[in-house]
Amino acid sequence: MLDISDIKTIEHDVLIVGAGGAGLSAAIEASGQGQSTGIVMKSLLGKAHTVMAEGGMAAALGNVDARDDWKIHFRDTMRGGKFLNVWRMAELHAQLAPERVRLLEEWGAVFDRTKKGLINQRNFGGHRYPRLAHVGDRTGLEMIRTLQDHGIHQGIETYMECTALDLLKNEQGAVCGIVCMWRETGTFVIFKAKAIIFATGGGGKAWDVTSNSWEYTGDGYAMAYEAGADLMDMEFNQFHPTGMVWPLSVKGILVTESVRGEGGILLNSEGTRFMFNYIPERFRSETADTEEEAARWLAGDQSARRPPELLTRDVVARAINAEVKAGRGSPHGGAFLNIATQRSAEDIKKKLPSMYHQFKVLAELDITKEPMEVGPTCHYFMGGIKVDSDTTMSSVPGLFACGECAAGMHGANRLGGNSLSDLLVFGYLAGKHAAEYAKGLRSTSSFKTNDASRIIQHATSILNREDGANPYLLHEALEQNMQKHVGIIRTKEDLDIGIREIETLKEQYKSVKAKGASQFNPGWHEALSMRNLLITAEAVARAAQLREESRGAHTRADFPDERDEWLQYNIVSRKGSDGKMELHKVARSAPDPELERIAKSTIDNLEAEIATERGNA
Amino acid sequence: MAKRNFKIYRGDNEKGEFVQYEVEVAEGMVVLDVVHRIQAQQANDLAVRWNCKAGKCGSCSVEINGKPKLSCMTRMNEYGPDETITITPLKTFPVIRDLVTDVSWNYEQNKKIKPVKLAPESKTEKGYVMYQKDVERAQEFRKCIECYLCQNVCHILRDHQKQDKFIGPRFMIRAASLEMHPLDIEDRIPEIKNDYGSGMCNITRCCTDVCPEHINLTDNAIIPLKERVIDRFYDPVTILRRKIFGPWKKKRPPIKN
Numbered sequence: 087m088l089d090i091s092d093i094k095t096i097e098h099d100v101l102i103v104g105a106g107g108a109g110l111s112a113a114i115e116a117s118g119q120g121q122s123t124g125i126v127m128k129s130l131l132g133k134a135h136t137v138m139a140e141g142g143m144a145a146a147l148g149n150v151d152a153r154d155d156w157k158i159h160f161r162d163t164m165r166g167g168k169f170l171n172v173w174r175m176a177e178l179h180a181q182l183a184p185e186r187v188r189l190l191e192e193w194g195a196v197f198d199r200t201k202k203g204l205i206n207q208r209n210f211g212g213h214r215y216p217r218l219a220h221v222g223d224r225t226g227l228e229m230i231r232t233l234q235d236h237g238i239h240q241g242i243e244t245y246m247e248c249t250a251l252d253l254l255k256n257e258q259g260a261v262c263g264i265v266c267m268w269r270e271t272g273t274f275v276i277f278k279a280k281a282i283i284f285a286t287g288g289g290g291k292a293w294d295v296t297s298n299s300w301e302y303t304g305d306g307y308a309m310a311y312e313a314g315a316d317l318m319d320m321e322f323n324q325f326h327p328t329g330m331v332w333p334l335s336v337k338g339i340l341v342t343e344s345v346r347g348e349g350g351i352l353l354n355s356e357g358t359r360f361m362f363n364y365i366p367e368r369f370r371s372e373t374a375d376t377e378e379e380a381a382r383w384l385a386g387d388q389s390a391r392r393p394p395e396l397l398t399r400d401v402v403a404r405a406i407n408a409e410v411k412a413g414r415g416s417p418h419g420g421a422f423l424n425i426a427t428q429r430s431a432e433d434i435k436k437k438l439p440s441m442y443h444q445f446k447v448l449a450e451l452d453i454t455k456e457p458m459e460v461g462p463t464c465h466y467f468m469g470g471i472k473v474d475s476d477t478t479m480s481s482v483p484g485l486f487a488c489g490e491c492a493a494g495m496h497g498a499n500r501l502g503g504n505s506l507s508d509l510l511v512f513g514y515l516a517g518k519h520a521a522e523y524a525k526g527l528r529s530t531s532s533f534k535t536n537d538a539s540r541i542i543q544h545a546t547s548i549l550n551r552e553d554g555a556n557p558y559l560l561h562e563a564l565e566q567n568m569q570k571h572v573g574i575i576r577t578k579e580d581l582d583i584g585i586r587e588i589e590t591l592k593e594q595y596k597s598v599k600a601k602g603a604s605q606f607n608p609g610w611h612e613a614l615s616m617r618n619l620l621i622t623a624e625a626v627a628r629a630a631q632l633r634e635e636s637r638g639a640h641t642r643a644d645f646p647d648e649r650d651e652w653l654q655y656n657i658v659s660r661k662g663s664d665g666k667m668e669l670h671k672v673a674r675s676a677p678d679p680e681l682e683r684i685a686k687s688t689i690d691n692l693e694a695e696i697a698t699e700r701g702n703a
Numbered sequence: 704m705a706k707r708n709f710k711i712y713r714g715d716n717e718k719g720e721f722v723q724y725e726v727e728v729a730e731g732m733v734v735l736d737v738v739h740r741i742q743a744q745q746a747n748d749l750a751v752r753w754n755c756k757a758g759k760c761g762s763c764s765v766e767i768n769g770k771p772k773l774s775c776m777t778r779m780n781e782y783g784p785d786e787t788i789t790i791t792p793l794k795t796f797p798v799i800r801d802l803v804t805d806v807s808w809n810y811e812q813n814k815k816i817k818p819v820k821l822a823p824e825s826k827t828e829k830g831y832v833m834y835q836k837d838v839e840r841a842q843e844f845r846k847c848i849e850c851y852l853c854q855n856v857c858h859i860l861r862d863h864q865k866q867d868k869f870i871g872p873r874f875m876i877r878a879a880s881l882e883m884h885p886l887d888i889e890d891r892i893p894e895i896k897n898d899y900g901s902g903m904c905n906i907t908r909c910c911t912d913v914c915p916e917h918i919n920l921t922d923n924a925i926i927p928l929k930e931r932v933i934d935r936f937y938d939p940v941t942i943l944r945r946k947i948f949g950p951w952k953k954k955r956p957p958i959k960n
């Protein structure tokens with residue numbers, strides 16, 4: 087029997103899991119509050135998925151179009167999320183984003199500038215005005231490097247290449263620690279903390295075609311779930327409309343929405359600019375209906391409406407999917423995305439340098455001359471750990487969550503650019519409130535040693551058993567299953583099959599076996615993350631089966647429309663007392679009437695109202 | 704599909720060997736794909752770092768046939784069909800296992816660099832005011848993805864192991880990105896000379912050649928920093944140059960091309 091007292095323990099007031107934009111923002115704030123702060127990450131510092139974010143961070147700075155205002159950003163966000171967003175979170179986000187972006191500049195970020203020398207902002211899908219603060223098409227890199235370089239001077243302890251396995255709770259049921267494993271040596275370590283913040287990102291690795299890296303295995307969802315926390319809105323998985331489709335080995339890799347923001351158009355194999363045929367009723371009055379008007383918009387005519395390529399991601403992804411299904415796809419099963427005919431080669435290289443480079447190297451294609459081939463790729467989880475809007479605390483005391491792993495902010499569909507700003511805003515709020523929570527506790531509390539042994543034994547048994555299922559093959563089977571049965575267009579029949587298959591894989595997982603020793607053993611790491619992927623996949627598939635409507639990123643072919651009754655519920659999954667996953671339809675609380683009024687007013691009325699307000703000020 | 708031969712270093716810092724693998728390679732594959740295929744089919748415990756697979760995170764640096772490269776951005780068709788491809792870990796850093804090296808020394812260097820400090824008077828209600836042409840120099844250096852290929856290739860670190868005297872080209876450009884930030888008012892010139900070791904670099908430009916982000920490390924960052932050091936510490940050459948051309952401009956306004 088293993089002796090827990092042999093395992094090294096490290097203590098902090100606040101411990102953060104995940105070092106992307108949200109985790110680093112949280113760490114900076116928590117340590118700024120004088121709390122001893124540690125941050126655990128699976129990769130090296132500065133490599134988290136945030137570095138791949140390209141387009142920018144949305145904030146109503148009003149630097150390019152002075153008419154912008156938090157209220158309009160809020161309205162755009164709610165409409166993009168099909169009104170399923172947690173109202174208060176969308177409000178906080180729109181209100182706090184500008185000051186967080188400016189703070190990033192203070193910490194050394196060097197954004198692209200307007201002519202007047204302010205932070206420049208670009209257009210993006212679903213945003214009424216140019217709103218995305220950016221640096222070419224490498225905004226995520228700028229964000230993570232700025233936070234990283236600022237953070238290293240704040241006394242934050244970083245624990246790199248360290249995988250979190252499961253949470254520990256005290257007698258009262260509050261989170262008080264977490265068992266982790268050093269990837270390099272395979273040895274275990276226990277972190278004790280007064281508060282733990284998850285900033286673990288999403289779980290796109292459950293699908294075959296995804297823009298996510300190996301890290302995205304739903305660790306936060308699964309660990310929170312195992313600790314008894316509620317997961318919410320897990321059926322909402324965003325398929326980004328433009329991933330690379332060729333060569334096969336890079337299938338799924340992201341092609342930034344900035345390509346469309348900078349004027350890129352989508353064409354089918356017949357050369358038709360098909361997005362004009364897919365404008366939803368709700369957006370009709372705000373979308374250009376002729377190529378001529380779209381061209382005027384691109385040229386800067388403020389009276390012209392936005393081109394349909396900049397409709398929200400769910401709409402564009404479904405449109406591409408439909409074109410391919412109708413036999414009008416590109417040679418490798420996507421659509422053509424063309425910027426070459428819309429902008430000069432010089433402009434393209436300047437505004438989209440990493441896209442230029444990516445296609446040149448990976449596909450041997452010059453985007454200043456030829457169209458790209460693109461198709462939908464699993465990109466982002468709107469759902470996740472259910473949190474309190476203001477404090478970001480989950481339903482388990484002492485456990486906080488922010489960034490992609492938290493639910494609520496984006497509703498049924500996230501707008502591009504709202505993710506980076508989400509990381510800044512809710513990372514900050516999580517750091518602040520976790521620090522306050524920690525200040526209220528005199529010391530860390532002790533965990534139940536049995537729990538720690540159980541977690542460690544589960545991990546080592548994967549290496550120790552004689553024989554068993556190959557983790558790589560299990561993962562591949564899960565990816566195929568999710569792609570096929572829990573994909574962009576869903577039906578009850580498919581979801582039934584998908585869930586059955588997940589159950590089979592769960593059985594096989596019980597005997598998963600990794601070969602080799604415990605040091606830097608990718609097979610073992612893969613096996614450990616499979617548990618998390620399976621829980622994540624199950625939550626997604628079951629919630630998708632329960633929600634009998636199509637809303638935002640969740641599309642049911644058997645229920646093709648939004649249904650008002652479903653707007654009243656979130657789907658919450660949690661671990662039942664029998665160890666099985668339970669799903670609940672939970673009624674949403676009524677919105678603040680003022681917020682509801684803002685979100686539902688016509689754009690003209692809202693703009694007039696803001697203009698009057700400012701005139702009076 | 705065609706069968707191709709690979710030799711990969713397996714082992715740690717003390718002992719190791721080259722192991723041969725034969726792999727089916729499909730059209731469009733990059734070297735990292737091959738490594739993954741070997742990992743999935745033949746050697747589940749083959750250690751390798753990667754994240755983005757698109758040249759954006761700088762995790763997958765290795766040496767391919769002796770050349771330091773990002774394995775995710777190196778296409779298989781760069782090599783002849785019969786060529787055996789040898790993959791080894793970065794030479795300058797201690798091997799943890801197989802293709803994974805201990806790059807923690809780099810993180811220590813970064814901590815030595817004084818953080819940004821912006822001139823408070825340039826702050827307005829709408830943020831700081833600076834112009835595109837003035838931020839471009841700093842932006843060039845901020846493209847760095849921390850792949851450490853330049854650190855790996857610089858002979859001061861690779862061959863002479865002067866890790867205690869030189870922070871390496873990656874951190875010289877980080878210092879440069881701050882020194883050339885149009886609104887930064889911190890002074891790092893003494894540290895650049897004394898602690899970062901600007902005098903160690905003898906301008907071989909190997910770092911520039913290897914940078915996957917095409918940052919012109921040597922000419923745009925290291926040489927200007929060396930000049931600022933010389934300027935500050937009154938090198939006789941500069942004194943002579945001053946006599947002829949007049950004094951160098953002080954730090955503000957920022958140096959432009």
Ligand code: SF4
Pocket residue numbers: 856857858859871872903904905906907908909910911921925
């Ligand atoms: S130019 Fe200087 S820093 Fe770059 S590789 Fe040569 S000696 Fe090293």
Ligand code: SF4
Pocket residue numbers: 761846847848849850851852853854872873876910913914915916917918920
């Ligand atoms: S400067 Fe270039 S080579 Fe050096 S670490 Fe940065 S990206 Fe890599």
Ligand code: FES
Pocket residue numbers: 752753754755756757758759760761762763764773774775776
């Ligand atoms: S995996 Fe990110 S640069 Fe190669």
